[in-house]
Amino acid sequence: QVRLVESGGGLVQAGGSLRLSCAASGGTFSGYTMGWFRQAPGKERESVAAINWSGSIIYYLDSVKGRFTISRDNAKNTMYLQMNSLKPEDTAIYYCARRKTPSGPMSNTQDYNYWGQGTQVTVSS
Numbered sequence: 001q002v003r004l005v006e007s008g009g010g011l012v013q014a015g016g017s018l019r020l021s022c023a024a025s026g027g028t029f030s031g032y033t034m035g036w037f038r039q040a041p042g043k044e045r046e047s048v049a050a051i052n053w054s055g056s057i058i059y060y061l062d063s064v065k066g067r068f069t070i071s072r073d074n075a076k077n078t079m080y081l082q083m084n085s086l087k088p089e090d091t092a093i094y095y096c097a098r099r100k101t102p103s104g105p106m107s108n109t110q111d112y113n114y115w116g117q118g119t120q121v122t123v124s125s
Contacts, residue, residue: 001026001027002024002025002026002027002028002114003024003025003026004022004024004097004098004114004115004116005022005116005117006020006021006022006096006116006117006118006119007020007023007119008020008021008119009094009119009120009121010120010121010122011123012086012121012123013123013124014086014087014124016086017082017083017085018083018086018121019081019082019083020036020081020083020119020121021078021079022034022036022078022080022081022096022116023076023077024079027098029074029077030074030077031102032053032098032099032101032102033050033051033052033053033098033099033102033104033106034050034051034072034079034096034097034099035047035049035050035051035059035096035098035099035106035112036049036050036070036079036081036094036095036096037094037095037096037097037109037112038090038092038093038094038095039092039093039095039118040091043092045095045109046109047061047106047107047108048060048061048064048068048081048094049061049064049070049081050070050106050107051071051072052103053074053103055071055072057106058070059106059107061107063089064090067083067084067085067086068083069081069082069084070082079096081094083121088123088124088125089123090121091121091122091123092121093118093119093121094118094119094120094121095116095117095118096116097112097115097116098113098114099111099112099113100113
C-alpha cells in the first residue's frame, strides 16, 4: 500500500513562493508517473503538473506554466512542486498522487489511485 504525505503548504502573499513536497512510502515510487493536483472550494479537482519516472516527460496546466516547476528525487522517494509568482487563484488544497500504472496519460484524475491527504495553499492579494 502506497502512502503519500504532502507538506509545505501555507499562507503567502501574491507574488510569493512555496515549495511543496510529497514523500512516498510503502510501495513503488521510482517507476511510476506522479502528479500534483489541486481543488479549490466549489471546483473540481484539476491536474496541475505531472512527471514521469525519469523526469523526461512533464506536464503542466497552462495557467501555471513558467511559474511552477515539478521535480522528483527517486533516491528519496520524494516529489516536489516549486511554486513561484503565486496568484490568489492558485489558492486550493494541493494533492500528490501516484498513477495506477507506471505510464500513460498524465493529467486525468481517474488514472491515479493513490492520493495524499492534501496540503492547503492560500495566496492573499
